[in-house]
Amino acid sequence: xxLSYSKQIGEYKKNAAIGASPVGLVVMLYxxxxxFLDQGKRAMVQKNLEEQNRCLQRAxxxxxxxxxxxxxxxxxxxxxxxxxxYTYALTEIVNGNMEDNPNAIDNAAKTLSELRxxxxxxxxxxxxxxxxPEERLSIAQAA
Numbered sequence: 001x002x003l004s005y006s007k008q009i010g011e012y013k014k015n016a017a018i019g020a021s022p023v024g025l026v027v028m029l030y031x032x033x034x035x036f037l038d039q040g041k042r043a044m045v046q047k048n049l050e051e052q053n054r055c056l057q058r059a060x061x062x063x064x065x066x067x068x069x070x071x072x073x074x075x076x077x078x079x080x081x082x083x084x085x086y087t088y089a090l091t092e093i094v095n096g097n098m099e100d101n102p103n104a105i106d107n108a109a110k111t112l113s114e115l116r117x118x119x120x121x122x123x124x125x126x127x128x129x130x131x132x133p134e135e136r137l138s139i140a141q142a143a
Contacts, residue, residue, distance in 0.1 A: 023123045026066070030116035033062040034109060037093070041105045044096075056097040056105070063090045063112070085111055 020028060040055035067086045070079045089108040096104030 021123065021126065023119060023126060026069075027116060027119050027123055029062050029066055030112055030119065033059045033066075033112055034116065036062070037105055037109045037112070040097070041102050041109075044100055044102055044105070049100075052100075053097060056093055059108075060090060060093050060097075063093065063108075082115075085115060 036055045036059035040052050040059060043049075043051035043055060063086055067083060067090070070083055070086075072079050072083070075082075089111045092104040092108035092111075095101065096108065
């Protein structure tokens with residue numbers, strides 16, 4: 001029995017998450033938050049308040065998950081700085097949703113996008129370090 005296209009995509013994403021490294025999972029969380037911010041902002045512009053709220057609340061939940069995953073005991077300044085950035089992004093999302101302010105959503109998206117790029121670079125570096133010598137060139141070229 002053939003799976004529908006949406007179910008196939010769901011299975012693909014589930015398998016990607018299962019096979020992802022911890023850093024890769026963080027990148028996936030950023031991707032999800034950014035996707036929901038974009039969808040929420042589009043709904044805001046279209047005055048679709050229900051969809052706006054649904055999407056922006058999903059983005060909020062992802063940022064809250066990122067915040068809760070921080071190890072504040074052992075993470076030192078990195079964890080403190082990430083917490084401050086996540087708090088800023090979360091505040092911008094909440095305020096943007098309540099005030100129908102797309103600029104606040106843009107601010108949150110910019111912050112999360114920059115953080116995502118840092119984590120994605122770390123993921124590429126880890127893959128490069130763990131790759132066999134013959135695979136390193138293709139990984140480096142993909143970056």
